[in-house]
Amino acid sequence: MSNIRALIVDDSSVMRKIVERCLRQAGVELGTVYEASNGAEGLAVIGNNQVDLILSDINMPVMDGLEFVKNLQAAANAKGVPIVMITTEGGEAQVTQALTLGAKGYIRKPFTPDQVKQHVVPLLRAD
Amino acid sequence: MNSEAKTSVQGNDFQQRNQEWRVALYEATAEVFDLMVGEPVARQDNLIAEGPNDTTAMVGLAGALCGVLSIRCSAASAAGIASKMLGEPVESTNSTDQLCDALGEICNMVAGNFKARIEGLQEKCMLSVPTVITGQDYSLHSLADDDRLEVALLFQGGTIILRLEVHG
Numbered sequence: 241m242s243n244i245r246a247l248i249v250d251d252s253s254v255m256r257k258i259v260e261r262c263l264r265q266a267g268v269e270l271g272t273v274y275e276a277s278n279g280a281e282g283l284a285v286i287g288n289n290q291v292d293l294i295l296s297d298i299n300m301p302v303m304d305g306l307e308f309v310k311n312l313q314a315a316a317n318a319k320g321v322p323i324v325m326i327t328t329e330g331g332e333a334q335v336t337q338a339l340t341l342g343a344k345g346y347i348r349k350p351f352t353p354d355q356v357k358q359h360v361v362p363l364l365r366a367d
Numbered sequence: 368m369n370s371e372a373k374t375s376v377q378g379n380d381f382q383q384r385n386q387e388w389r390v391a392l393y394e395a396t397a398e399v400f401d402l403m404v405g406e407p408v409a410r411q412d413n414l415i416a417e418g419p420n421d422t423t424a425m426v427g428l429a430g431a432l433c434g435v436l437s438i439r440c441s442a443a444s445a446a447g448i449a450s451k452m453l454g455e456p457v458e459s460t461n462s463t464d465q466l467c468d469a470l471g472e473i474c475n476m477v478a479g480n481f482k483a484r485i486e487g488l489q490e491k492c493m494l495s496v497p498t499v500i501t502g503q504d505y506s507l508h509s510l511a512d513d514d515r516l517e518v519a520l521l522f523q524g525g526t527i528i529l530r531l532e533v534h535g
Contacts, residue, residue: 251496252472254452254465258403261454299475301496328479331490348483349476350402 243271244364245289249282249296249308250326255349259295259326259356266357268293268364279308286315293364294318298327298334306334309341322363326351385516388485392529393518395480399473400522404451408520408527419444419526421503422466424474427495432488433534436478438470442501444525445470463501471497477529 246263248256256275263270274289276282280303282296294312298305305325312318324345325338335346345359393410400408419441428434440448446459449469457465475497482488514533519526 252468252475254449254469255472257453299494299496328476328494333490349479350399352402 242269245272245291246293247274247291249276251277251300262353262356265353279303286317294323298329391484396477399476408522411519411521423500424470425498426474426478431491435532437530438474440527447523467499471499
């Protein structure tokens with residue numbers, strides 16, 4: 241779990257920083273951390289860069305997280321990359337939709353570093 | 368959260384419902400501050416009338432519950448929240464983007480956490496992206512029929528006011 245290239249997609253820059261901090265606290269040794277403020281920006285990052293982990297909010301302007309995950313299916317650089325949704329919208333329907341579209345995990349805000357560790361680290365080990 | 372603690376959106380009279388929702392709103396906010404800000408808030412209902420309005424974050428709710436959840440506080444309190452969330456100093460005078468971002472995200476998380484505590488809302492109530500207003504010379508006018516509840520909190524010596532306006 242070293243030099244992990246992560247893409248964090250959230251319209252809140254504060255939340256992106258918190259997610260990055262939680263990943264480090266979870267023991268994930270991060271390499272390059274890419275940031276995007278919506279799904280469209282996230283797709284642009286994926287189009288030009290290979291990453292090992294994607295964490296995405298759902299409720300965002302321009303392109304929301306579910307549409308982002310749906311579009312990732314066609315992105316060559318996203319094949320096999322674990323996707324974890326991090327959002328306030330914790331309804332069963334959205335969880336199911338996100339998992340159906342390819343997300344491997346789901347964390348509801350507010351969250352603890354332990355919850356990030358619990359949901360993310362096994363995905364990186366499995367990879 | 369214990370599902371038995373969830374309150375029902377239907378079947379209670381108006382005052383009892385508001386009392387239960389006030390408790391749920393406080394608990395939702397306290398959890399967000401504990402986990403994401405890293406510093407607790409204390410409930411201070413006697414401070415509602417003196418609440419500041421330098422910075423106001425709002426999130427719309429639509430579906431089974433239509434309305435607006437707002438959080439208002441001083442710029443200094445917003446800076447304190449942003450500083451704790453980021454783990455670095457944030458000035459109240461020249462970091463408006465960070466203040467707005469932090470308070471908007473807090474409002475968003477409180478709204479999400481609140482609706483998760485009310486039976487029937489989690490699946491049937493959607494949230495808007497947050498909107499944040501800064502400055503003091505403004506008034507918010509709601510079309511709600513006085514169906515609103517407020518909770519006052521103390522954070523780092525400053526007052527934070529939460530207001531839930533119910534439109535339907």
